Amino acid sequence: MAMKTAEEHEVGISCFISDLPGFRGILKQRYSDFIVNEVDRDGTVVQLSSLDAPQEEPEENGTNTSDNVVSYASQIESFKSLAGDSDAVLLEEFINKINAGGEDGVSPIVLSPDSDKSHRKAMHNFFKENFKFLVTDVVDGPDASSKCIRVRLNSAEPNNKGKNSKKRKERGDKPFDSRGSENWPKNVGKFLRFHLYKENKDTHEALGVIGNMLSVQPKSFGFAGTKDKRAVTTQRVTVYKQRASRLASLNKRLFGIKLGDFCYVKEGLCLGQLLGNRFTITLRGIVADSEDIIKASADALGRHGFINYFGLQRFGSGSLPTHLIGAALLQGEWKLAVDMILDPRDGEKSAIAKARKYYKESSDVVGTLKQLPRYLVAERAVLQTLKTSPGNYLQALKSIPRTLRMLYVHSYQSYLWNHAASKRVQKYGTENVVLGDLVYCKENSTGKVTESVGSEYAEDCSGRYDSNNEDEISGEIHEEIDSVKVRLLVLAHCRGLLVLN
Known part of the structure; x- marks a missing residue:
């Protein structure tokens, strides 16, 4: 069933710190109005500075086969x-x-x-x-x-x-995409890290295009967090055992995507391995009673901070809020979750809307796969499994890359956090600290606190292991869900309620 885009009050965003009337503006009128740069754990802002591949080091274990050429x-x-x-x-x-x-x-x-x-x-x-x-x-x-x-x-x-x-x-059932593992030089890190610059595409869509051109599976890629679709974003990505020259050669064939700043590293990136993101935001169409109100609102933001809600981007950019899929996963409603992933949605391109409607009316898996573009990673993964295992909705969900699958559950986690934050503000206000609040003082050591407060997700690299055994699949998904339920109980101790300057 098609659904309208989520609004702030529907995901628990209902309170303000200030009583000022505030002002209104248009956010993301153009995708270039929202610029996101990842900040790594060293505090370095990720920028795309070079599209050139580094000079390849000679292989230590290479052999000369020129006589057989x-x-x-x-x-x-x-x-x-x-x-x-x-x-x-x-x-x-x-x-x-x-x-x-x-x-x-x-x-x-x-x-x-x-x-x-x-x-x-x-x-x-x-x-x-x-x-x-x-x-x-x-x-x-x-x-x-x-x-x-x-x-x-x-x-x-x-x-x-x-x-x-x-x-x-x-x-x-092997981690990553292990093709070529025997001939990979011993003196070169097994992961190629690069900076991914993208315009008006979400992270999974961009990596789906790149993976298709490289003929590698989605689990070959690692990243610290997904970035907004309607934006210009730059982030770090790792890929397993691929040459920098090969990725650099894709730039002339990619649209709205650029790859650069290549280097080989020993470990792949995992969710949560970042300090945060730097945002450069342009508001258009400002509507306010006076310029003084705009200045007062900006001053209040600087002095009092803001309630640390998860924004609407955490709940997806489509008409189906991703937290609803996460709730279905937590409840073990596998078929409902699959249906919500595949069902028609408002506001999509006509070709995609036609494919979704076709499947809804015909249940023709093969015919729908022919119509769906490659960048719809979750939808295609589900349908590919249903083609070989009709009715096995659990297996179909497991076929979705784990980093994407867990985003659904993280979205529901964010939904609960927003509602809890609103209840806390409504009951106690924002002026005083109450028992149970987490207080972070800037003068304190930032080592461990930065990891728990600053990360988007807990570190998680286990998603690169897949299995075709249904019992293992069921166990793994339930294990994921149990883990999330535990995190839901301690969520208030892992994310600060207020962000202050």
Whole structure:
């Protein structure tokens, strides 16, 4: 059932510190009016300063296989006339990596978007005739209407002896996306950390686009917190065993997304590993009785602070508030949660609205998957599982990346916090400290307090492990829920009620 966008009073935001009449303005009239920069634990504001990949260090365990290199120069030249210069260069680099002895470590490549089906067929035939050690298939392009040809090593080709087939079966229950693990240099950190700059896209949508272009699973990525969709944001992201040069090459094909400031690190990012966020906000269409009221309100904000509510962005930017899905998860209502994720919503693009309505009326999983864009990570993950396991709603929910799945529960946690904060202010006001309040003094040591007060989430890296066993899945979700219930009981001791200068 379609629902209207949540309003402040519906998520527990109902009190003010000041009795001033205040003023009104339009927030996020343009997405560029809301700029968010992540602040890491060292207090450094994350900025995108360079799009260049660093010079790769030589591999300590590399071997020289030049004696076995086969030249495909003539085939590459023919391919150039069929596909163009950029795809020909991409293919040549791909084959060179394979010739260098790194079959297990070479990830698939995705060629440029191609809307001509007959041309794509000619491309497939060219590979069958000239590169028998490679196979091709079709994946969605950067937008819902485009298609791209993906090229990968043929694991069933006689020279490979099917050596990758066993690995493919084992990937589901391993952390991250472990392709290429055997040939990763020992002297290079296993995680590539980079700065993600995005415009008018949420974090999961942006990483979905990048993952599709890299042909890696969502669990390969780590980040400290999700950032607003209707905004310009910059944050840190880690990805498992990917080369900086490969990500840097995506910049020319990405829209509203930029990647840069690459470095290799030993550990991936987890939810909560940040000090906070810095916001630069532009208010438009200001309406006030006088300029004096605006100045008085700003002065009161500086002197008295504000009630530390979770804002509307915590409850999703769509017409379905995410805390309702979180409540269904906490109650074990698996089918209800799936229905709310898939049901039609107000205000979405016509293509997405059409796909949701089609599924609601037909329950055709395969047909709906063909219509849904790749960046709808949760919806596609649920439908992919229902395609193979009809009616298994618990399994379908478990297929959603854990970082996204837990956002639903965190949203409900935030909903309860807002209501508790309002009750506290209504009953005791904001002038005095009462028994049970958490008081943070700036002159005190900030070591441990900063972690509990400043983090968006508790640190959580366990989401990169998946399992296909339903008992384990059920146990894990219930374990998540039990953990959240405990956190709900101590929530008032982990987030300050008031923010003061």
